[in-house]
Amino acid sequence: MQQKVGIIGCGHVGSDVAFSLVTQGICSELVLVDQNTEKASSEAMELRDMLSATRSYTNVVSGGYELLHDAAVIVMAIGPTTLLEKDRMEELKETSEAVRSIIPKVMQTGFNGIFINITNPCDVITQIIAKESELPNRQVFGTGTSLDTMRMRSALGEHFQVSPKSISGYVLGEHGESQFIAWSGVEVGTKRALELLSAEEQVEFKETVRARGWNILMGKGWTSFGIATAAARLVAIVLDDAREVLPVSVYDENEEVYAGRPAVIGRNGVCQILPLEQLTIEEEKRYQESCAVIRQAFSNVYAK
Structure with a gap:
């Protein structure tokens, strides 16, 4: 290739x-x-x-x-x-x-x-x-929520004093204000995060992840290391036909919008979009609400 x-x-x-x-x-x-x-x-x-x-x-x-x-x-x-x-x-x-x-x-x-x-x-x-x-x-x-997921894993790794590579799970939806952590699928090693964090801590981590980019921006004037690393990894995955699963912005046919969710990436781009079967009812609602934010913004671009 x-x-x-x-x-x-x-x-x-x-x-x-x-x-x-x-x-x-x-x-x-x-x-x-x-x-x-x-x-x-x-x-x-x-x-x-x-x-x-x-x-x-x-x-x-x-x-x-x-x-x-x-x-x-x-x-x-x-x-x-x-x-x-x-x-x-x-x-x-x-x-x-x-x-x-x-x-x-x-x-x-x-x-x-x-x-x-x-x-x-x-x-x-x-x-x-x-x-x-x-x-x-x-x-x-x-790149979608791949960077947000990296930030979530980093924050949880710092909290539990383990490598972020030992954290699994995803941030879903918009790469923006309406994103959310799908706690139903987050694990620290072999333990479910829901068993380790209180409801208050879950909300706190969500805000920490969402605001992390802004905090970096305010401190140095821009953000680049995280997103550049995420993008370079995606390029390597495509060129190598590695078929790795990452939370990227892909087209959701049901929602008729691009949004961050796990997909298999390879030589042909998006090889497969994975189902969000384990989401709770509340998480499904948050995903739909996030998609609605993106859909409205896209509509606004072509409104005239």
């Missing part, structure tokens, strides 16, 4: 995704595209300067959309000009307009690979990419 990856957007997040891909040797060729061509060129140059010290070689270039025609994966990583937005939905007007102008240019090249979206609001923008590109839904997905 072609190991060529494109990144559209070379801000903090896009640049950190590029850094992760090169240092981990995930792809053989990397194309950086940004409206600021000098920024993209400089990022590519600095990445090339590292190559004598990396474990493998990556051909890193910058340029226009025409270089993306044969990419296996494109990561959409454009961001708003103003970063300090507590509710990711506040970024929608600016990012949706940018994405709707970019996608036709990409598709005119003949691109027929996998789109992985990072741009916020993640679920809405992912659905916009699917609509504008007219690619099958399986070829378009977003």
